[in-house]
Amino acid sequence: MKAAIFNEPGNxxxxxxxxxKIQAPHDAIIRVVRACVCGSDLWWYRGISDKxxxxxxxxxxxxxxEEVGSAVKNVQKGDFxxxxxxxxxxxxxxxxxxxxxxxxxxxxGALGFQAEYLRYVSADWGLVKIPGQPGDYSADMLKxxxxxxxxxxxxxxxxxxxxxxxxxxxxxVGDGAxxxxxxxxxxxxxAERIIMMSRHKDRQELAIEFGATxxxxxxxxxxxxxxxxxxxxxxxxxxxxxGSQLAVETAVQLARPGAVVxxxxxxxxxxxxxxxxFWKNIGLxxxxxxxxxxxxxxxxxxxxxGRINPGKVFNMAFELDxxxxxxxxxxxxxxxxxxxxxxx
Amino acid sequence: MKAAIFNEPGNxxxxxxxxxKIQAPHDAIIRVVRACVCGSDLWWYRGISDKxxxxxxxxxxxxxxEEVGSAVKNVQKGDFxxxxxxxxxxxxxxxxxxxxxxxxxxxxGALGFQAEYLRYVSADWGLVKIPGQPGDYSADMLKxxxxxxxxxxxxxxxxxxxxxxxxxxxxxVGDGAxxxxxxxxxxxxxAERIIMMSRHKDRQELAIEFGATxxxxxxxxxxxxxxxxxxxxxxxxxxxxxGSQLAVETAVQLARPGAVVxxxxxxxxxxxxxxxxFWKNIGLxxxxxxxxxxxxxxxxxxxxxGRINPGKVFNMAFELDxxxxxxxxxxxxxxxxxxxxxxx
Numbered sequence: 001m002k003a004a005i006f007n008e009p010g011n012x013x014x015x016x017x018x019x020x021k022i023q024a025p026h027d028a029i030i031r032v033v034r035a036c037v038c039g040s041d042l043w044w045y046r047g048i049s050d051k052x053x054x055x056x057x058x059x060x061x062x063x064x065x066e067e068v069g070s071a072v073k074n075v076q077k078g079d080f081x082x083x084x085x086x087x088x089x090x091x092x093x094x095x096x097x098x099x100x101x102x103x104x105x106x107x108x109g110a111l112g113f114q115a116e117y118l119r120y121v122s123a124d125w126g127l128v129k130i131p132g133q134p135g136d137y138s139a140d141m142l143k144x145x146x147x148x149x150x151x152x153x154x155x156x157x158x159x160x161x162x163x164x165x166x167x168x169x170x171x172x173v174g175d176g177a178x179x180x181x182x183x184x185x186x187x188x189x190x191a192e193r194i195i196m197m198s199r200h201k202d203r204q205e206l207a208i209e210f211g212a213t214x215x216x217x218x219x220x221x222x223x224x225x226x227x228x229x230x231x232x233x234x235x236x237x238x239x240x241x242x243g244s245q246l247a248v249e250t251a252v253q254l255a256r257p258g259a260v261v262x263x264x265x266x267x268x269x270x271x272x273x274x275x276x277x278f279w280k281n282i283g284l285x286x287x288x289x290x291x292x293x294x295x296x297x298x299x300x301x302x303x304x305x306g307r308i309n310p311g312k313v314f315n316m317a318f319e320l321d322x323x324x325x326x327x328x329x330x331x332x333x334x335x336x337x338x339x340x341x342x343x344x
Numbered sequence: 345m346k347a348a349i350f351n352e353p354g355n356x357x358x359x360x361x362x363x364x365k366i367q368a369p370h371d372a373i374i375r376v377v378r379a380c381v382c383g384s385d386l387w388w389y390r391g392i393s394d395k396x397x398x399x400x401x402x403x404x405x406x407x408x409x410e411e412v413g414s415a416v417k418n419v420q421k422g423d424f425x426x427x428x429x430x431x432x433x434x435x436x437x438x439x440x441x442x443x444x445x446x447x448x449x450x451x452x453g454a455l456g457f458q459a460e461y462l463r464y465v466s467a468d469w470g471l472v473k474i475p476g477q478p479g480d481y482s483a484d485m486l487k488x489x490x491x492x493x494x495x496x497x498x499x500x501x502x503x504x505x506x507x508x509x510x511x512x513x514x515x516x517v518g519d520g521a522x523x524x525x526x527x528x529x530x531x532x533x534x535a536e537r538i539i540m541m542s543r544h545k546d547r548q549e550l551a552i553e554f555g556a557t558x559x560x561x562x563x564x565x566x567x568x569x570x571x572x573x574x575x576x577x578x579x580x581x582x583x584x585x586x587g588s589q590l591a592v593e594t595a596v597q598l599a600r601p602g603a604v605v606x607x608x609x610x611x612x613x614x615x616x617x618x619x620x621x622f623w624k625n626i627g628l629x630x631x632x633x634x635x636x637x638x639x640x641x642x643x644x645x646x647x648x649x650g651r652i653n654p655g656k657v658f659n660m661a662f663e664l665d666x667x668x669x670x671x672x673x674x675x676x677x678x679x680x681x682x683x684x685x686x687x688x
Binding site for chain 2: 093094098099101102104232233236256257259260263266267271272273274275277278279281283284285286287
């Protein structure tokens with residue numbers, strides 16, 4: 001089969017390799033229909049974080065179940081499924097509490113989804129079934145399903161852990177695909193006013209289409225002052241969708257006393273002066289998204305019913321053979337997020 | 345009037361000074377009935393933090409309104425009131441959100457409550473009226489009212505910000521008066537299992553009387569292992585009632601994925617590795633208690649109806665003239681908390 005691999009920073013290619021096989025009772029082999037490139041992939045693509053040369057890439061996909069291990073009862077060959085970047089078992093304390101991104105049973109982590117076939121290790125509970133088959137849906141709908149493997153669930157997790165409530169004023173820090181999906185998440189949870197901090201016209205427009213009511217283009221202190229001018233004493237909830245030290249510190253400054261900052265991007269920060277949180281009763285929550293939980297409880301229905309269209313974050317699409325171009329488009333900020341069309 | 349003053353670390357005395365006067369429209373002058381010594385007073389009593397020599401002390405009291413400023417409408421001369429250590433205005437964003445400990449209008453901070461009279465700067469909304477007069481209540485009831493000025497509201501705030509829900513398993517870190525009141529707070533919010541970490545027999549007994557179901561006497565790694573053995577994968581909520589770096593870091597380790605740590609003691613920490621929070625979706629919340637809010641919404645009724653008896657944290661009582669002994673008893677851990685009986 002064909003699979004994308006990482007050669008060195010800035011250099012991806014597609015290679016032929018053996019199709020994955022069932023290795024454990026909870027495995028499933030999935031024929032990939034759509035995959036995509038994640039903003040977090042750019043950390044190693046840019047050489048900022050390490051990744052083994054020659055290793056497979058990708059952790060978001062939708063596809064068709066090709067084969068399941070002996071312990072898998074809830075999905076079967078032929079099912080159309082969302083393949084989360086997380087692996088939930090459904091019965092450990094984390095999964096039962098609705099935080100399957102922190103599952104204690106399957107702690108590996110997804111890899112190799114940018115390929116014609118993938119092996120998923122927690123198929124019984126982790127996979128999220130989509131009714132029907134890919135051919136039953138439009139290309140746009142397939143894009144939206146693909147976001148449910150990570151980016152939309154992650155944006156929703158930011159709003160969920162920031163404890164967005166009906167009527168809230170929410171600020172979203174970060175106008176990448178996660179932040180844009182955070183706007184959708186905040187709206188799903190009833191936010192009345194959603195302020196997106198963004199300097200890019202295409203992302204500003206998509207944020208407004210997704211439900212943002214205000215755009216703040218200023219950065220740094222000017223951005224903070226602008227949000228304060230709009231909110232009075234800060235936002236009821238802040239979604240931190242970047243992961244840098246500056247973004248987290250900015251998010252804390254945008255929050256009113258008692259508000260919660262929800263963060264979902266892999267943190268690239270050292271230590272935080274948490275006294276600043278204490279003296280304003282600011283909460284800091286968040287982590288890896290609970291993908292299977294959020295998809296089943298809220299997001300899949302919202303997509304199926306056409307209430308949300310997160311697939312619009314894919315403004316560029318590529319074939320698997322063009323994986324280098326898919327990464328380059330995101331690296332150069334031409335693509336908000338790059339879709340990989342693998343099969344139908 | 346008589347008032348306690350700080351001379352130098354380890355040395356308190358009582359001096360004569362002018363009775364306070366109304367200085368601003370929102371002021372009230374209160375004749376103090378009961379005051380007390382706070383665990384946070386020990387930081388400067390022990391010379392760990394700075395305090396101006398010769399300055400007045402104390403920030404918890406109940407008393408009778410003696411005089412009010414021109415803007416004060418909700419309380420009047422003769423009212424029996426709880427005098428919170430916080431100053432809420434009732435109409436800023438923090439107060440409206442239920443976090444009056446972070447009021448944006450009155451930012452001063454309480455001082456001089458260990459005296460025959462005190463001046464309170466946000467009387468209209470901040471003071472919490474108690475029905476009747478002190479003579480209508482038992483000495484024990486007066487003790488419980490006194491805890492509503494700080495320690496009981498602070499313990500409740502730990503449980504509230506840790507988002508304790510019915511059926512939860514909760515761990516309380518810190519067996520001082522705040523932690524003990526945290527047990528009461530967790531029980532009020534419906535916790536089913538409350539694990540108190542305590543090495544002191546008198547405090548263990550009081551914790552159990554207040555609603556703790558398990559005592560963990562081990563400290564450090566052994567304590568963490570014991571809690572894990574009791575809970576499986578950590579607690580649903582953790583109340584951090586010490587404020588040290590070690591206590592916060594321990595609290596994070598005791599939490600199951602997705603749980604929230606509520607902390608309420610003035611933090612004596614530098615920086616925190618918040619990545620440990622992220623990778624288990626652990627939340628960190630808390631700050632200064634919302635005393636007026638918690639008292640009015642939950643705590644005063646619970647005391648009046650005899651459902652809670654937080655006054656039991658006062659296992660020693662002193663007259664104002666003996667303020668040095670009141671501090672020494674707490675410093676030497678003879679007293680869990682020292683009551684000051686000022687008038688009737």
